[in-house]
Amino acid sequence: xxxxSGRRDFLYIATGSVAAIGTGLYAxxxxxxxxxxxxxxxxxxxxxxxxxxxxxxxxxxxxNGKPVFICHRTPKEIAEAELDDNxxxxxxxxTDVERVQRKEWLIVIGICTHLGCVPIGxxxxxxxxPWNGWFCPCHGSIYDTAGRVRRGPxxxxxxxxxxxxxxxxMVNIG
Ligand code: FES
Numbered sequence: 001x002x003x004x005s006g007r008r009d010f011l012y013i014a015t016g017s018v019a020a021i022g023t024g025l026y027a028x029x030x031x032x033x034x035x036x037x038x039x040x041x042x043x044x045x046x047x048x049x050x051x052x053x054x055x056x057x058x059x060x061x062x063x064n065g066k067p068v069f070i071c072h073r074t075p076k077e078i079a080e081a082e083l084d085d086n087x088x089x090x091x092x093x094x095t096d097v098e099r100v101q102r103k104e105w106l107i108v109i110g111i112c113t114h115l116g117c118v119p120i121g122x123x124x125x126x127x128x129x130p131w132n133g134w135f136c137p138c139h140g141s142i143y144d145t146a147g148r149v150r151r152g153p154x155x156x157x158x159x160x161x162x163x164x165x166x167x168x169x170m171v172n173i174g
Contacts, residue, residue, distance in 0.1 A: 045174035047166075050105070058122045060110060063173045067110035067118055068161055069134070070171075073145060078103050080132060081146035092156040096146045099160060107171070108147040108158040112136040119143060119158075134158070 046063050048070065053059065058071045071077075081096040100106055112119050114136065120126040121134035121143075129135040129151075131144035141154035148157045163173040 043174075045172065048171050048173060049169060050171060051169040055104070060122055061173070063161060066161075068173060069106075069108050069110040069122060069147075069158075071106040071108075071145075073104050073106055077132060077145040081106075081144060081148075084131075084144060084146075084148075091149045091152060091154075094146070094148060094157055099146045099148070099157070101163070101165060105165075105171070106145070106147060107161060107163050107173070109161050110134075110158070112138065112141055112154050113149065113156045113158065114139055114141050114152070114154040 043062065043064050046061060048061055050070070050072070053070075053072045055072050056074045056077075058069060060067050060069055062068070073081075078096070084090070085095040085097075096103075099108075110118055110122070115138060117136050117138035119134035119136040119141070121128040127135045127137075129142035129144075131142060131150050133143040133145050133147060133150075135142055136154065139153050140151065141149060142151040143154075143158055144150050146157075147160075149155070161173050163171055165171050
């Protein structure tokens with residue numbers, strides 16, 4: 001099963017175990033209790049169709065039980081991230097190019113590295129913090145447009161999931 005990005009903000013998708021998805025969310029707890037291993041397998045790899053995702057748009061998908069943020073970065077967001085590559089004040093130093101495979105696409109696990117809250121900033125007009133990335137309201141951590149932590153208490157950047165672009169419109173996560 002393939003996720004279409006379109007204009008939806010949060011997608012629950014998976015490849016491989018079509019039956020689990022096809023039955024609908026209401027049936028999920030029953031399937032989950034009967035066969036948890038299938039559940040894990042179904043979510044361990046997903047395929048996301050990025051076609052139609054506008055520049056500047058952010059979507060969330062669920063992979064391996066975790067939210068993954070996909071950000072179609074604007075030239076300004078890319079420039080801001082690259083400008084801060086050599087910022088000696090970075091809590092967890094990393095260059096932008098170390099965090100993306102393609103400049104226009106940032107793909108990160110949307111879990112704050114402090115205590116595991118889901119940062120806000122996926123939707124406009126949510127607070128994205130002064131670096132235009134994400135803000136974690138739990139204890140105030142702030143991330144930039146490369147998903148790097150710029151203000152703690154989070155100790156490190158947003159984690160990167162394993163992923164691979166299949167072509168210009170499809171990405172496999174997991
Ligand atoms: S969980 Fe995000 S700042 Fe504490």
